[in-house]
Amino acid sequence: MLTENHGLTFSPLIVGCMRLGVWGAGMSTKEYERFIDECLELGINDFDHADIYGHYTTEAEFGAVLKRRPDLRQKVQITTKCGIKLITPNRPNHKIKSYDASAKHIMASAEQSLKDLGIECIDLLLIHRPDYLLHPEEVAQAFEQLKKEGKARYFGVSNFTPSQFELLNAYTPLVTNQIEASLLHLDPFDDGTLDQCMLHKIRPTAWSPLGGGAVFTDTKDERATRIRDKAKELAERHKAELDQIMLAWLMKHPSGIIPVLGTSKSSRVASAVKAKAIDLTHEEWYELWQASTGVEIP
Ligand SMILES: NC(=O)c1ccc[n+]([C@@H]2O[C@H](COP(=O)([O-])OP(=O)(O)OC[C@H]3O[C@@H](n4cnc5c(N)ncnc54)[C@H](OP(=O)(O)O)[C@@H]3O)[C@@H](O)[C@H]2O)c1
Numbered sequence: 001m002l003t004e005n006h007g008l009t010f011s012p013l014i015v016g017c018m019r020l021g022v023w024g025a026g027m028s029t030k031e032y033e034r035f036i037d038e039c040l041e042l043g044i045n046d047f048d049h050a051d052i053y054g055h056y057t058t059e060a061e062f063g064a065v066l067k068r069r070p071d072l073r074q075k076v077q078i079t080t081k082c083g084i085k086l087i088t089p090n091r092p093n094h095k096i097k098s099y100d101a102s103a104k105h106i107m108a109s110a111e112q113s114l115k116d117l118g119i120e121c122i123d124l125l126l127i128h129r130p131d132y133l134l135h136p137e138e139v140a141q142a143f144e145q146l147k148k149e150g151k152a153r154y155f156g157v158s159n160f161t162p163s164q165f166e167l168l169n170a171y172t173p174l175v176t177n178q179i180e181a182s183l184l185h186l187d188p189f190d191d192g193t194l195d196q197c198m199l200h201k202i203r204p205t206a207w208s209p210l211g212g213g214a215v216f217t218d219t220k221d222e223r224a225t226r227i228r229d230k231a232k233e234l235a236e237r238h239k240a241e242l243d244q245i246m247l248a249w250l251m252k253h254p255s256g257i258i259p260v261l262g263t264s265k266s267s268r269v270a271s272a273v274k275a276k277a278i279d280l281t282h283e284e285w286y287e288l289w290q291a292s293t294g295v296e297i298p
Pocket of ligand 1 (some may be wrong): 209
């Protein structure tokens with residue numbers, strides 16, 4: 001009998017940290033602290049990082065809060081990712097944007113994340129993007145070593161195709177595939193990604209669950225407009241909000257998708273928490289599907 005997520009428990013929603021620092025809200029330490037506290041009060045304790053966020057600066061900003069408030073470390077669960085090499089003055093040795101899932105890079109990146117976050121152990125480490133040169137046995141060995149040294153507890157991937165996932169999972173147990181999934185990005189519903197998660201009893205985690213915010217801002221895009229109009233109609237029917245309908249739609253899928261929220265506002269996290277209680281009917285789910293594709297299903 002498989003244990004769900006190999007024993008790792010996620011909170012009902014995950015808070016993404018990509019837009020909290022210089023790539024978005026530009027929070028001060030005090031603002032990060034307040035935001036983290038407010039998320040915890042809402043029952044959300046999972047925070048999603050990557051080494052690259054804020055051009056390699058956001059982990060350290062989050063770490064500054066943990067340093068100020070050591071009590072928070074026991075309360076939060078931290079995911080971070082490695083394997084993308086960005087060109088930035090913060091990494092002058094990167095000559096070209098590339099992916100690197102070599103054992104050497106995984107180990108070095110994990111060590112740096114531990115240092116920046118100021119923690120002893122990463123709760124979940126993901127390979128951010130599939131490196132074409134990835135050798136599964138080598139990655140498995142790196143994960144094994146990190147686990148043995150108490151530097152990371154669980155491992156997973158992000159943006160892996162089903163066959164890429166299957167290959168690596170044959171060498172090391174992966175607890176999630178963090179994928180782009182939303183009403184604006186339907187691929188995983190059809191390409192086998194979600195089926196595979198169900199088969200392996202792991203919860204998919206979904207980045208850009210609100211399409212990166214396009215439905216709220218993009219008034220020219222026909223598809224975003226169709227989705228917004230339909231979601232608003234359903235929101236009225238369910239006495240709910242637009243974001244809640246979009247998240248409820250995602251969470252209705254039987255694979256148990258966990259949205260990775262991108263907001264920097266705790267009021268929007270609070271709104272998202274309420275999406276759990278919205279039970280769209282089967283037909284309403286397809287109304288939104290149709291709004292997204294623009295055509296009736298075959
Ligand atoms: N694995 C990967 O390759 C990958 C790639 C991209 C992202 N991620 C992760 O996924 C997380 C979420 O991605 P995302 O930021 O694209 O997610 P998202 O939730 O789809 O989009 C967030 C954006 O939408 C805006 N927004 C949210 N609710 C809104 C509302 N009710 N009204 C108006 N605007 C609203 C937010 O602005 P406000 O801040 O003003 O609310 C923010 O700019 C990231 O933080 C990161 O952790 C992972």
